[in-house]
Amino acid sequence: MSDQEFVVLGQDDAAGSCCPELLTTPLDEGQAVELAKVFKALGDPVRLRLLSMIASRAGGEVCVCDLTPAFELSQPTISHHLKLLRQAGLIDCERRGTWVYYWLVPEMTDRLAALLTRPAGEPLPDRTAPAGATS
Numbered sequence: 001m002s003d004q005e006f007v008v009l010g011q012d013d014a015a016g017s018c019c020p021e022l023l024t025t026p027l028d029e030g031q032a033v034e035l036a037k038v039f040k041a042l043g044d045p046v047r048l049r050l051l052s053m054i055a056s057r058a059g060g061e062v063c064v065c066d067l068t069p070a071f072e073l074s075q076p077t078i079s080h081h082l083k084l085l086r087q088a089g090l091i092d093c094e095r096r097g098t099w100v101y102y103w104l105v106p107e108m109t110d111r112l113a114a115l116l117t118r119p120a121g122e123p124l125p126d127r128t129a130p131a132g133a134t135s
Contacts, residue, residue, distance in 0.1 A: 041088035
């Protein structure tokens with residue numbers, strides 16, 4: 001396993017300049033590489049469930065002791081998945097005694113949402129004819 005850290009999009013950039021809207025501006029190579037790391041972290045069903053459990057928790061945070069029983073996985077495996085979500089900048093945590101508490105980083109999910117959102121008011125492309133066909 002690699003201990004490679006994921007770069008959190010936008011940490012070193014001016015606000016809003018890190019992530020052009022995917023549907024209006026093509027990503028450059030660097031942006032695509034960094035964004036792929038975030039989507040890779042989301043590309044596992046266990047991590048998606050963990051993120052959902054954390055994000056939907058009343059009070060905004062959840063103890064790892066409440067996450068682990070929801071899965072038929074060992075505690076070290078759950079911790080590994082949480083580490084990947086943390087490295088991707090999707091969640092953060094704090095140790096309190098023997099337990100670790102996790103919460104969503106809404107700035108990252110907001111960036112992802114903005115990236116994938118079609119500009120308001122723009123019509124969808126007409127998809128009735130196959131590509132390249134003439135009327």
